Amino acid sequence: MDSLNTYLFIAAILFSLGLFGVITRRNGVAVLMGIELILNSANLNFLAFAKFGGMNMSGHIFALFVIIMAAAEAAVALAIIINIFKNFHTINVDDVQGLRQ
Amino acid sequence: MIDAVFWFIVLLTLGSAVTVVLHQKLLYSAIALLFTLFGVAALYIFLWADFLAGVQVVIYVGGILVLIIFGIMLTNRISSVNISHTSVQRGIGGLAVLGVLSILGIMILNTPWHQADYVEPTQTTASIGTLLMMDYLLPFEVTSLLLLAALIGAVMLSRRGE
Numbered sequence: 001m002d003s004l005n006t007y008l009f010i011a012a013i014l015f016s017l018g019l020f021g022v023i024t025r026r027n028g029v030a031v032l033m034g035i036e037l038i039l040n041s042a043n044l045n046f047l048a049f050a051k052f053g054g055m056n057m058s059g060h061i062f063a064l065f066v067i068i069m070a071a072a073e074a075a076v077a078l079a080i081i082i083n084i085f086k087n088f089h090t091i092n093v094d095d096v097q098g099l100r101q
Numbered sequence: 102m103i104d105a106v107f108w109f110i111v112l113l114t115l116g117s118a119v120t121v122v123l124h125q126k127l128l129y130s131a132i133a134l135l136f137t138l139f140g141v142a143a144l145y146i147f148l149w150a151d152f153l154a155g156v157q158v159v160i161y162v163g164g165i166l167v168l169i170i171f172g173i174m175l176t177n178r179i180s181s182v183n184i185s186h187t188s189v190q191r192g193i194g195g196l197a198v199l200g201v202l203s204i205l206g207i208m209i210l211n212t213p214w215h216q217a218d219y220v221e222p223t224q225t226t227a228s229i230g231t232l233l234m235m236d237y238l239l240p241f242e243v244t245s246l247l248l249l250a251a252l253i254g255a256v257m258l259s260r261r262g263e
Contacts (some may be wrong), residue, residue: 054217
């Protein structure tokens with residue numbers, strides 16, 4: 001259980017699930033959830049390398065920055081999605097093709 | 102005992118992540134994301150990152166997940182109780198993702214990762230604070246600018262146009 005490869009495999013599976021969500025979902029909010037899964041898997045990798053590379057704290061700093069960036073990204077992305085809903089009355093990402101109505 | 106707890110958390114995390122990407126009802130996906138985020142926070146504790154586990158719960162569960170649920174509520178008509186949605190091209194998408202996963206697996210198994218001896222730290226918060234104020238001061242300040250820009254941008258975007 002306590003090995004680097006275990007964590008790397010968990011993160012790889014989490015990344016693949018997030019990628020699957022991003023490429024198959026049609027709802028904009030669901031695509032955003034897939035992106036959150038991908039960011040979480042990246043964080044898991046950072047912390048696994050931090051621990052098994054000799055408890056190097058720089059990995060923790062990078063994971064912290066990733067979490068902060070995810071918060072900013074979620075706020076802006078949801079503002080954009082709400083705007084798209086106002087203009088197109090749908091948030092199906094396949095139907096939104098024009099830059100103006 | 103610890104092993105059983107660890108594998109239970111792994112199963113919870115990955116199982117609810119599968120629900121997030123596959124469930125037809127969007128709100129159920131959001132609730133499953135809650136369990137995924139809690140599971141990842143528990144994995145952080147197994148990786149001795151106690152401070153980051155706390156940050157994960159506060160920001161992801163308390164902030165981002167609430168934002169996502171708000172997004173679901175605001176972008177659907179209130180009358181449609183079953184906020185359902187479909188996925189497209191699951192077969193091709195699944196094949197592509199399996200390819201990516203197998204490449205990642207081969208890469209993980211064949212790479213000689215750098216590993217060093219490690220001891221359990223008594224605390225992590227103090228060293229994170231020291232690093233933020235010494236080695237990573239510039240990224241820290243840039244991050245505060247990024248947060249300010251995202252705040253103003255989100256308010257500007259979601260404001261009703263005059």
